[in-house]
Amino acid sequence: MTKAKTALITGASRGIGYGVALRLAQEGIKTAIVGRDRKRIEEAAKKITEVAGMQTLAVVGDVSIWSDCVSVVEEVAKEFDSIDVLVPNAGVGVIGSVEESNPLDWAVMMETNYLGTAHIVKAVLPVMQRQGTGDVVAIVSAGGTKGYPEWSGYCATKWAVMGFMDSFAQEVITQGIRVSTLCPGGVDTVFWDNLNKDMYSAGSVGRSKLMSPADVAELVMLQINLPRNVLLKNALFFPTNEWH
Numbered sequence: 001m002t003k004a005k006t007a008l009i010t011g012a013s014r015g016i017g018y019g020v021a022l023r024l025a026q027e028g029i030k031t032a033i034v035g036r037d038r039k040r041i042e043e044a045a046k047k048i049t050e051v052a053g054m055q056t057l058a059v060v061g062d063v064s065i066w067s068d069c070v071s072v073v074e075e076v077a078k079e080f081d082s083i084d085v086l087v088p089n090a091g092v093g094v095i096g097s098v099e100e101s102n103p104l105d106w107a108v109m110m111e112t113n114y115l116g117t118a119h120i121v122k123a124v125l126p127v128m129q130r131q132g133t134g135d136v137v138a139i140v141s142a143g144g145t146k147g148y149p150e151w152s153g154y155c156a157t158k159w160a161v162m163g164f165m166d167s168f169a170q171e172v173i174t175q176g177i178r179v180s181t182l183c184p185g186g187v188d189t190v191f192w193d194n195l196n197k198d199m200y201s202a203g204s205v206g207r208s209k210l211m212s213p214a215d216v217a218e219l220v221m222l223q224i225n226l227p228r229n230v231l232l233k234n235a236l237f238f239p240t241n242e243w244h
């Protein structure tokens with residue numbers, strides 16, 4: 001049973017972030033969830049509050065903007081006594097060969113996936129340092145461990161996150177802060193519907209065989225439930241139908 005009482009999850013109005021927030025709330029953890037769209041994030045918080053019976057705080061913010069991350073953490077720290085768990089999860093994907101890609105899409109992905117993670121980690125750090133304890137469990141991607149054709153821009157952002165987290169983990173391990181990276185393969189979310197190419201489209205057989213956000217939440221729980229002297233540094237996991 002985890003001792004964590006509070007958690008902050010970015011990109012949690014739907015998909016993996018929502019699934020993680022719901023599970024943590026069901027485990028009795030007070031959660032704050034972040035997204036850019038006010039209506040979506042407030043509705044998600046309402047739903048988690050109803051389903052899990054735990055009051056969930058909706059916070060509007062864009063993780064690619066540093067000052068937003070500072071405000072988000074200020075707001076959560078004011079409402080909660082602590083921030084025991086941080087799950088940097090917000091991310092976007094645009095794919096295509098290098099030849100056909102628009103460099104502006106690479107920039108947006110870098111700003112959201114990499115800088116969005118780095119910003120929220122840096123903003124939460126002083127809170128965890130004051131506490132002398134904390135868990136940062138970043139949702140990265142299998143694309144942070146190898147390259148995939150047509151995913152060069154996306155993979156680059158996830159490799160950036162892995163490099164950042166590996167260095168950060170070593171800086172804070174002696175401060176009671178554990179840092180782990182979760183690298184899932186395909187997960188059944190709206191991510192695939194919003195993708196600019198038709199892969200794992202809604203209703204397809206491939207889509208139905210992907211993992212669920214609840215499966216990813218299971219890994220988050222595994223890490224935060226481990227004894228404090230143990231760290232699951234990295235987990236790479238796939239649906240059993242996916243080639244890896």
Ligand SMILES: NC(=O)c1ccc[n+]([C@@H]2O[C@H](COP(=O)([O-])OP(=O)(O)OC[C@H]3O[C@@H](n4cnc5c(N)ncnc54)[C@H](OP(=O)(O)O)[C@@H]3O)[C@@H](O)[C@H]2O)c1
Binds near residue numbers: 014015
């Ligand atoms: N689905 C997969 O197969 C898969 C596999 C491996 C890794 N991942 C990674 O897992 C994470 C979540 O993916 P998902 O599939 O759950 O995606 P999703 O269903 O598209 O959800 C993305 C969430 O992030 C929020 N978001 C996007 N940009 C944001 C920003 N700049 N600031 C704050 N919130 C932002 C979105 O809400 P708003 O638009 O309202 O901000 C939404 O709540 C991403 O990092 C993704 O790369 C996904």
